[in-house]
Structure formats: C-alpha cells, structure tokens
Amino acid sequence: MRFDREMADIRFGCGLSPRIAPPRDIQQMIDQLKGPDEASNVFPIPKTETILELARASRAASQQRRSASTEKSREDAREARRSVRRRVQRLALDSLANGFLRRALTEDGLRERLCAFWGDHFTASGKEARWRHARPAYVETAIRPHVTGYFADMLRAVATQPLMLHYLDQHLSVGPTSRVAQGNRTLDGLNENLAREMLELHTLGVDGPYDQSDVRQLARLLTGLSYNLKQGFIYRPGFAEPGPETILGVTYGQGKGRLEDIHAALDDIATHPSTAAHVARKLAVHFISDEPAEALVAHIAARFRDTDGDMAAVTEALLEHPAAWQPAAENVKRPVDFIGSALRALDIVPRHIPKNDPRKMLDLLIMPLALMGQDWTGPSSPEGWPEANEEWITPQRLAARLQWAMSAPFALRRVLPDPEDFALGALGRAPPQDVIRAARAAETRAEGVGIVLASPAFQRM
C-alpha cells in the first residue's frame, strides 16, 4: 500500500485526464497545493462582495418600483429588476461552469477536492432568494484561501461570513440582557442554531465533551455577530450579551461583549483534541472509506494536535499514511465528483460547456445533479452531504447517473472517443476486463462511453 500516480488523481484529485499527467509523488501534490491557485485565476468564481453587490442592486430595484409614480418610471424599475435577475443567473451559471472546468482542467486536483470537502464541512446555503446562489462565492471567499492554512482561521472566516450567519440564524440572535433587549422584557432573543452546529458539526463533533449549557453559553458569546448588505460582516455590540461566558470550562469576556472574546473562544474550540479527532475521522471517511482504518484516523488526528490544526500538514498526514493507498476503491464518487471526473476524462474544454444556454445547463448539469441527490444550491441540512455509499447508490439516484452517462457526453462533446481507448484513459493502466469487453461490444460510441462511466470501476474512487 504505497503511492500510486493514477490512484493519486482518482482518489485525491479530480480523476484521470487525457491531457494532464497525474502527480509524480506526494511532495508534488503538497507543493502544488501550497503554490499559486492557478485554477481560480483561469476559471474565476466571484466572491462574497459580488453577492452583496447584487443583493444591494436587487433591493434598490425593489425600492425603485415601490416609489415609481409614472408609467415610464415603473417600466424603468421593471427593467432594473430584470437586469439584476439576468446578472444573478449569469453569476450562478458561470460559477457552476467554472467549478466544473476547474475539475476538468486543473493540474492541482487535490485543491478542488479539499475546497469541496471543507465547503461541505462548513455547509451554508441560502434560505431566501437573495442568498440562493451565494454558496460558491462563500466557499471561494471563506474556504478556498484557508485549505492550507490553520483550521482556526477557517473557523473564524466562516463564522463571520454573511451566508453562514444567515443560514444558521445568527444575525437574529439577541443577548437576553444586551443593550437592545433592555426595555423589551418579553422575549429571550437568543438563537442557538450557529452555536449548536459549531460545536456538533464544525468542531468537537456530536460525541464531543460538551452539553446543552456549553451550547447556551456559546450562543450568548456569539451574540453580536451579524451582517448587512452594505458592509457584509459586522459586529453589533448592542446585541451582544455581556460576559463572562464559560465554554468547556474556560471563561471568556467580562462585561461588554467584544469580538476579540469570540475569536479567543473559536481559537480554543478549533484546536481542541476532540476537534482534531472529529476532523481526522471526517477526512479519512471522505477520502478513503466509510469505515477507515483506525491507525489512519489516529495519525491524522495526531498531526492536527501537533500542529494546532495546520491543514497543509494535516492533509500531508492523510496522504503519507499507507492506509490511504489501499488498493480497493471503497468510496463511491459523489455526483459532483462523478460528473467532474467524467468531464475530465472526456477532455471537456470551455467551448463544450453551454454556459450561455440556461436550458442546456439545466438539462445537462443542474437537473442531473439534483436527480443524483446533490442539488447545486447545496445540501438540505447543516450536516452537509452524506458520506455513506448507500446514500448515493439507490435505484433512483443511480438511474440518474446511468442516464447522464449514456446521454450527456454526446450532448456536450458531439465527437466521442473510441470506447475502448476511453476506458483505458478513464480507468488507468489496469481496467477490469469486463469493462473493456463491454466497451468493445457497445452498439454506439455513446453507449460504449456511457457503459465505461457507469461502471463501478469509474464510479468508485
């Protein structure tokens, strides 16, 4: 069980490509990861500021419509609204297309996989129209710059992102004895949602050493975290519950709420040994197996503890452990990984992606993703996407994969490779003989390519 170039691209990258050689060794994977982020320069995805700008434009158009008094001004207001809608649609389709093009053409596939993993770990998605397409920008802003940084910095970044604050209702939380709550004795305005998920999902894990009182105390500490459309993240001292708060036995703050006290608590929680264990297991499950070797989990957790959560080092710990290179491909690709690696194997380039045709984008990417179980706007719960293979390979979800495999490559590419050659390129040096035989026996190139993509040899990683 040791490093293998093709396995490196399939299991830790975005799949095999006919034009890009797989990594030579682990060092090259780490060096690329620490080097410049080429893919995001070539295939840009807007950041949170663009989402806020569009939300402001949308709000302005609504105000314009309300105050319009003449037919001319009403028409102007309607046109302003249509213009904002077109820009939002443009942004959403471009982000989707560029996300897949990164996977198809990157030389640094590990970075795409880590961004997806951490974006999922810190799941946030829009609960109302203006945030519906904000998830890619959120990942680009809060996750992507930190995949080789410290876990604590990523935690701080997500905890101050408007999308996360919106998603887990933090901006609605009011300290019970805060300045704003004074004189309004009727309601305890605390909202525990972010505090709870932060402990349960983002850091310590549900088996971690915390209880309801820690959730409550952290919720009190987090009051004041908010956002507006003009500035994005803001800290509102008037909403903050006066300290001190005690979380996991450590006391933070005194009197007036301060952002520094929140940072201090997040740093402590981020480097807690339970966080190390929780994150290590999630990484091993995500990249290797639903039931990973305990030695692998322990190795990653130890590196996390030893480095205070330096995620480049933590990633390296995953890659350097022999169990990471077990020959059996146990995990099933998620729909995004499945489609992304298929596009990569098909040598898709930008002109193949119909990003200016919303209807085709819907038919070829957006709806197939939904039918395969991975809606493009994000998972339906803060827990993120499920890991277990059985969650993804149900009859109806597999039906969507098979249907896509048989029809989408031709629709995207028009000219398809010889299925046998395609099998050798997509599956690596030692493809299963059954798949080669089936590829040869197919009646059409589309079916032959589809059979290769549908094969468990391609769908597992």
Place this chain on the structure above:
Amino acid sequence: MAGHAPARREFLSNGAALGCCLAASPMLTPVTFASAPHDHRLVVIILRGGMDGLDAIRPLGDAAFSTLRPDLRLNETDRGMDLDGFFALHPALAGLMPLWRAGEFAAFHAVSTPYRGKRSHFDGQDVLESGIGLEDRQTRSDGWLNRVLQQLPGAESETAYAIGRSDMLLTRGAAEVADWAPDAALVLSPQAQSLLEMVMHDDPLFRDATIEAIALSGTDLAAQPGRPAPRGGDMMNAMRENMRAARGGARPASIARFAADRLRQDTRIAAFSLNGFDTHSRQDKSLPGALERLAEAIMTLRNNLGPVWERTTVAAMTEFGRTARLNGSGGTDHGTGGSMLLAGGAVRGGRVLTDWPGLTEADLFQGRDLRPTRDLRAPLGWLLRDLFGFEQHVIENAIFPGTEMRTDPGLIR
C-alpha cells in the same frame, strides 16, 4: 443495508434482458405471488426538522399558552379550528378537518422519542427512525420499520416501499425494502442493459440498484398523471422528460399517489419524509407551507386508496418538538415534547390523546420545552400490535427495545 429488491412482477417482465444479473440478484427466492398475510396498511411519514407540536395542535385551553405565543394572532380565523374545546388545529391543517369529523384523525400530544440532551436534528432523527435511544444501543442501528418487516411472517420484497429521493434509516436493515422515487426513470437499449449487467456484475451495491432501477423504469410506475411513460430509444428525450418531471421536485402529492398505487396492490407498508419543519424564524410564515404539504399528502393518500383507506393507518412523526416560547426572531428553537398525528380509515380518531403536562414555567421541561409525558414509541407499539398482531414482548424487545407500552390507547377500529 438491505438489498435493493425490485418489484417482483415488473422484474419478471424485464427478466429476459437481465440474464445472469437475475441469477445474482437477491430475488432468486422461490417466486410466489402471495402477498403478506396481513391486510392492514401502514404509512409512516417522517416530518424532518422538528415540527412544532404546540403550533400544529394548539392547546388554546391552557391559559399559559397565550403568554408563550404572544405573536399568535388571536382572531377567530387565525386561532385554528377547534377540536375538542381544549386543542385547536393549525389553520394550515384545515384540509384534515373532514377526517377529524369522520373520526379518522387523531393526535398524540406531549410525546417524544427517548432522545434528550443536545437537541440535534441528526441524533433526533436517528433515534426516531431507529426506535432506540442512543444509550440503549451498542452499534449502528437498523430502522424500526425494517425490524417490523423482519418480524412479519411472509413479508416479501414488495411488502414495504421507501419512497422519495432520500434513503431513510427508518427502513434500513436486514429485511428487503423496495425503494423508488416517482420522478426517476431510466431508458436503455437492450444491448446497453446487458452490457451494464456485465460491468456491474461483481459489485453488489451497483448491481442490485441497477436491477431495481431497470425494473421500475420498465413499467408505468415511473409515469405520472399527465406525463406519458418514456419510450425506449431516444435517451436524450427521456432525460429531458425526467428533468421536466423533476423540476418541480417530487411533490407530496406525487409521492402519495405512488404510495397509494403500491398500497392498493401487494405493498403493506410505505414510508416517506417531508421536509421544512425547522422553523427558527418567522414561524407564522414558514410553518404553514410545511403543514399544508403534510395535509396534502394525507388527503392524496385517502383520495387514491379507495376502499383500501378503510384498512389504512398513516402515522406522521418528527424528531422533536420545539421551544415553548417564541425566540427573538419569531421562530422556535429545537425542543423536546411535541405531537404525533394519526390518520386513516382504520384509526379510532376524533381524539387528542395526551397526559397534558401544562405550560407554566415549572411545567416546562428544563424551563423551555413542552414536557414529554409519553414515549411516542408506546402508542406506536400498540398500533403495531393491532395492525400486525405482534405480541407485546416482541414489540418491547425486538422492535422498540427499552420501551414500556403501558396502557392500550385502543387506536384501531
């Protein structure tokens, strides 16, 4: 994980193209067409997110309620429909009033699973669907509805259906459960089918799911009213058809229609989930839609089951209730006690069954939640005894370990 077993009859009609896949499938038991020996139907609906039982079934007769819910507009129409002089039904559940009047709708109030503590959706749903408390469990559990099947003599792969795009712990386990989403369909040439069989053959997970997908797609089960069944040959058109059907999502009505269609035949148990009950803010705006979808699902079942409705029980349950007080955002946070709803022609309804704990500060669980006075597994246990003839000790040991069933609420006519 249960094998994904295809519906038997459809499977046979497609068998010719499946060759050795057929031999390898979990279906290669002696083929009989006998249905399960029991004639009752059970539909379990999981309400995901934590339904606010205090808002769904409102205790207007409790004086403390109005101080907990000052936002509730207390004019006549918004208060809800009076049930028994003490409880009232949320206006968004108005569609169920005909059932209440016919004695075909009942509610349990102040009930919960044994889950306490961190009020996590995921743990809460895990306990609800496994039917076992976290502390009573050694390993990862199977689902209680799957254990019901394990105890049913003569149960077959088509006896139970999990419906919808998501896989549920509730039905997971050693017994075979068919599953399908009404909006999935697969169109393959015969040659493609046999080549798929070749490449899937050695991977049971993929092989079994492929067999079932092909079997179900080969029938009119995938077709929805107003939409023709996809024809073979043109795969791209078929995919377009799928997309069009799926664009609106699998709505409760289409799920319920599919369930009714199966339940009229050999299926005895069906399960699906409805989302949208996690109402952390503006509950007056966010909860009605979710409740309306629940009412729509139940009424679609009734309208499509025909005479089978008389032998049907629908049980709708959720992972936990919500805080008794509104939070600062006009919503409610994760709580403990809540309500469970029963409907069906078989149900002795027209009742809200509860050992009401009261809502004063001292009555509330941990000073914040409706105090659960009964484990919801107890009435479910009685229900299972009445529907399927299980002995009490089977329920208390095998299906809901750690549950005391106590007194019989007499749920079935």
